[in-house]
Amino acid sequence: MKQYGLIGKQLSHSFSKLYFDKKIKEECIQDVSYHLFPMDSLEEFHAFIQKNKNIQGLNVTIPYKTEIIKYLDKIDAVAKKINAVNVIQILRKKNTYVCYGYNTDAIGFENVLKKYDASFLKSAIVLGTGGAAKAVAYVLQQRNIPFRFVSRQPTNNNSLSYCSLNQDMIFKTTLIINCTPLGMYPSIDTFPEIPYHAINNQHLLIDLVYNPIETLFLKKGKTQGATIENGYQMLCFQAEAAWKIWNADNITL
Structure with missing residues (x-):
């Protein structure tokens, strides 16, 4: 099953899971789920990605939108100009992965x-x-x-x-x-x-x-x-x- 989710601190305020859960249900999207992933520090980011091998993409919220950049392999031109990332796409091949950053804010x-x-x-x-x-x-x-x-x-x-x-x-x-x-x-x-x-x-x-x-x-x-x-x-x-x-x-x- 493909997994997506939100990383940040204190995620109880977020409507992201409600939004994507509703989208997945209404559009009858199969084998996909969305989760909240609170992180106290981004130092655990790569260990988290390696452990959760079904995760294909993440949203990023407070306070990590700028700090996350140094943990990514590439970011697109707009995100680079803004110097902030709120969307990550994770491409996997066998035991390796690449993280791409974008800004949709x-x-x-x-x-x-x-x-x-x-x-x-x-x-x-x-x-x-x-x-x-x-x-x-x-x-x-x-x-x-x-x-x-x-x-x-x-x-x-x-x-x-x-x-x-x-x-x-x-x-x-x-x-x-x-x-x-x-x-x-x-x-x-x-x-x-x-x-x-x-x-x-x-x-x-x-x-x-x-x-x-x-x-x-x-x-x-x-x-x-x-x-x-x-x-x-x-x-x-x-x-x-x-x-x-x-x-x-x-x-x-």
């Missing part, structure tokens, strides 16, 4: 943005600098949407601290994306500390978190009149792209 986020009017896509603030934030930034760059990162520890001229993010910056920005785990189950009482009072009906707030359906970040934005979207549609788009990779007849790298 960018595909997911691009498809989400397609739904929205250009008035929301003039400029952006990206909260967080992890693997998901890198994929979001890649899409914004491809669309020529100017943006700034906001981080607890700014590292370059394109990143701000939360203390530096003021009312005027929020007011002049139309798109705010939360790429941090703040608000994710079970820490549902947490949220990014930004000037929510400066948000209005000209803003689009996207939270990559999808559990709960409406985080405090989104609730606070909605109270101010903003259009809001959680991360579920992005999950679906990136998951379908991952499935195509896992089941492709060949790989182009």
Whole structure:
């Protein structure tokens, strides 16, 4: 039986297994299963792959999307530009295997943005600098949407601290994306500390978190009149792209 799954830490928040279990059942896909594989450290990655010989592909989530790269044999051009991987294809032959890395988060986020009017896509603030934030930034760059990162520890001229993010910056920005785990189950009482009072009906707030359906970040934005979207549609788009990779007849790298 072919196996696929998700690696990361604290996977109880994830809808990935529910999504793929439903897909496998509804499409009557035979001899395939999807599992959650919590990992305390990626040092166990190769031993895990060697032991579980039926695994053909993996999704990667927090906090391993960047760290996983050094454990892979090859990554595709987009994942290399983003410097983050959220999908792994594992090709096996006898007692050997090769791990290929891809990024479908960018595909997911691009498809989400397609739904929205250009008035929301003039400029952006990206909260967080992890693997998901890198994929979001890649899409914004491809669309020529100017943006700034906001981080607890700014590292370059394109990143701000939360203390530096003021009312005027929020007011002049139309798109705010939360790429941090703040608000994710079970820490549902947490949220990014930004000037929510400066948000209005000209803003689009996207939270990559999808559990709960409406985080405090989104609730606070909605109270101010903003259009809001959680991360579920992005999950679906990136998951379908991952499935195509896992089941492709060949790989182009």
